[in-house]
Amino acid sequence: MEAVKEKETFLNPYVIQMDKFADSLVHLSNTFVQLEPYRGTFSKEEIEEMFQRTTDRVCRGCECERREECLGEKKIDTYQIFYEILCKVEEYGAELNVELKRKLKRQCLLAPRFLREALEVFEGGKQVLMWNQKIVRNREGYAGQLMSLAGMIKGATRELDAGIFTDDHLEKRIKSQLRKSGVRMLSVVFYMTSQGKYEIHLTVKAGKGQLIATKEMAALVGRCVGRTMVPEQGERPVVGEEYCSIACVESARFHTLQGVAKIGKGCDKISGDTFLMTDLPGGKKGIALSDGMGSGEAALQESKMVVEMLEELLEAGFPVKTAIQMMNTALAIGREEVRFSTIDVSMFDLYTGTCEFVKAGASVTFVKRAEGVEKITSSTLPIGVLQELEIDSQTLKLESGDFVIMVTDGVMDALPVGEQEELMKQFIWEAGMVNPKEFAHHILGRVLEVSGEVPSDDMTVIAVGIWNL
Numbered sequence: 492m493e494a495v496k497e498k499e500t501f502l503n504p505y506v507i508q509m510d511k512f513a514d515s516l517v518h519l520s521n522t523f524v525q526l527e528p529y530r531g532t533f534s535k536e537e538i539e540e541m542f543q544r545t546t547d548r549v550c551r552g553c554e555c556e557r558r559e560e561c562l563g564e565k566k567i568d569t570y571q572i573f574y575e576i577l578c579k580v581e582e583y584g585a586e587l588n589v590e591l592k593r594k595l596k597r598q599c600l601l602a603p604r605f606l607r608e609a610l611e612v613f614e615g616g617k618q619v620l621m622w623n624q625k626i627v628r629n630r631e632g633y634a635g636q637l638m639s640l641a642g643m644i645k646g647a648t649r650e651l652d653a654g655i656f657t658d659d660h661l662e663k664r665i666k667s668q669l670r671k672s673g674v675r676m677l678s679v680v681f682y683m684t685s686q687g688k689y690e691i692h693l694t695v696k697a698g699k700g701q702l703i704a705t706k707e708m709a710a711l712v713g714r715c716v717g718r719t720m721v722p723e724q725g726e727r728p729v730v731g732e733e734y735c736s737i738a739c740v741e742s743a744r745f746h747t748l749q750g751v752a753k754i755g756k757g758c759d760k761i762s763g764d765t766f767l768m769t770d771l772p773g774g775k776k777g778i779a780l781s782d783g784m785g786s787g788e789a790a791l792q793e794s795k796m797v798v799e800m801l802e803e804l805l806e807a808g809f810p811v812k813t814a815i816q817m818m819n820t821a822l823a824i825g826r827e828e829v830r831f832s833t834i835d836v837s838m839f840d841l842y843t844g845t846c847e848f849v850k851a852g853a854s855v856t857f858v859k860r861a862e863g864v865e866k867i868t869s870s871t872l873p874i875g876v877l878q879e880l881e882i883d884s885q886t887l888k889l890e891s892g893d894f895v896i897m898v899t900d901g902v903m904d905a906l907p908v909g910e911q912e913e914l915m916k917q918f919i920w921e922a923g924m925v926n927p928k929e930f931a932h933h934i935l936g937r938v939l940e941v942s943g944e945v946p947s948d949d950m951t952v953i954a955v956g957i958w959n960l
Contacts, residue, residue: 509648513641520637533577533616541612542573548608549601557600572598576609625824632820632878639813647808654683654690665691665715672711673698677734684773686842688741689718696734703730709739724770743774743841745891745957750928752935753951756901763790764899764951765798769806776839777805778955780853782899783832784873790949797822797832797874811836811849812882815874819851822875831873837895839957846895846957849884852876854903855912857919858887859894864916891959894919894927896934901948905938914941930954 533541546569550558561569572595579591596602658681666676674695682690691712697703705722708730713720723738730737755762767779781797783790797818804814815834822831835853839846848856852873858865869883889895896919903911918937924930931954938950 503652506648506652509644513644516637516641516644520634520641533620537616538574538577541577541616542570545573545605545608545612549605555600561599568598573609576606577613580610580613628878629824632824636817636820639817643809643813650685651682654685656681656683661715665712668711668715669695669708672703672708673701674703674708674730686773688774688842689716689720690723690741691716691720691739692736693739694734694736695730696732697730699732701732704728705730705737708737712739740774741842742960744960745839745841745844746960747776747839747841747955747957748927749778749953749955750926750931751951751953752928752931753949754935754939754946756946756949758945761788761791762949762951763794764901764949765791765794766951766953767798767802769802771805772808774840774842776841778837778839778895778897778953780835780897780899780951780953781832782853782901782949782951794832797834801834801836811838811847812884815849815851815882816880819874819880820878823878831875833873833900835897837897837955839889839955844889844891844957845886846889847884847886849882851880851882854898854900855915856898857896857915858889859896859919860890861892864919866912866916889957891957893957894930895955895957896930897953897955898934899949899951901946901950902935902938902952904948905942905944905946905950907941925956927954927956930956
């Protein structure tokens with residue numbers, strides 16, 4: 492039965508075509524991986540080449556009386572002393588141990604020059620080896636990106652194909668009801684999300700000289716379907732005389748309100764912390780907070796770039812973890828200097844009331860409930876440090892009236908060591924306000940009050956409340 496279902500999925504020519512596209516990305520990814528492998532040491536051929544270059548510079552370019560002997564019958568001894576130099580240089584540097592220097596002097600009349608040229612050739616080879624290693628790591632990073640993208644394409648294609656359905660009876664009912672309201676429907680597409688929620692995409696236009704509110708049209712469609720429907724986030728407010736496509740989605744059960752309080756290092760107006768609040772497809776709300784390395788303008792530009800990149804990936808439909816992994820790879824292999832940023836994401840599902848907390852090097856997050864305050868911690872590294880990144884995630888079911896409080900390291904570091912988390916839980920529990928902006932400013936004010944000092948780092952507090960609609 493499973494095999495039959497899988498076979499039926501492939502009958503859709505669009506799925507077949509997208510699978511071919513995804514398979515080509517997988518093939519390209521495998522090609523990257525199968526190219527020159529990672530090498531941590533020189534090969535035998537590379538050492539022999541370095542030996543040849545050294546002797547060409549020292550022995551063949553001068554009138555040394557022992558040249559023929561050293562490169563002839565005693566070539567093995569000359570190669571051996573060269574090899575010993577390479578083996579010892581990592582341990583002692585240019586200043587080799589006394590015993591090896593004496594051995595070199597006994598064997599070579601041009602010992603100082605031979606040593607100098609050998610070290611120079613070695614350093615050049617080492618640079619090439621390091622660049623090759625970097626190229627291999629970069630290829631592996633790109634290969635991982637391509638593999639993730641291929642998986643996304645296949646998953647999204649199958650989800651769309653499985654979710655689109657036809658219902659002639661429902662289509663006629665909607666078309667009839669819209670006509671009564673002065674709206675002409677050219678076509679309709681029914682889609683059921685993986686969470687079992689309706690999406691109805693209409694191509695419609697209003698009668699001559701009329702403007703129809705999209706919100707009213709969605710409500711009418713909802714009455715036909717038997718569910719509460721609203722225009723998709725960002726949809727046009729009205730429909731005019733020209734045909735246009737609008738999307739109606741099921742109304743969420745929850746809504747969020749959020750507030751922010753922030754202050755720069757030394758009370759500077761510029762803060763290296765950047766945040767994101769965005770409505771996403773599928774009834775989700777994304778709140779992200781990034782703390783750039785250092786403070787001031789440079790940290791601001793770093794965290795801003797990270798947040799803008801994250802927003803684009805999330806709005807395109809990438810899962811949070813995949814988006815962060817792709818960003819990390821891009822930042823880790825895309826530049827010479829190491830610059831990092833923390834990522835703290837709270838992804839609210841407004842249909843179910845759950846929240847997924849995803850962290851990469853981020854500070855602790857707090858959840859205020861009716862019965863107390865919980866904390867969510869992470870021990871991962873920020874993005875941009877290592878190519879292979881571990882990401883912590885945790886999902887909680889929230890209730891109406893709960894608050895999520897996200898903070899940067901500067902907030903926690905301003906409190907006495909060993910008491911930070913308990914003090915923050917106390918501040919949050921004692922805060923009686925329900926306005927998220929007031930909540931955030933209250934928390935930041937209490938931290939500054941206890942610290943009693945000018946901020947030594949950028950500080951940001953985000954408070955997000957969730958309620959039933």
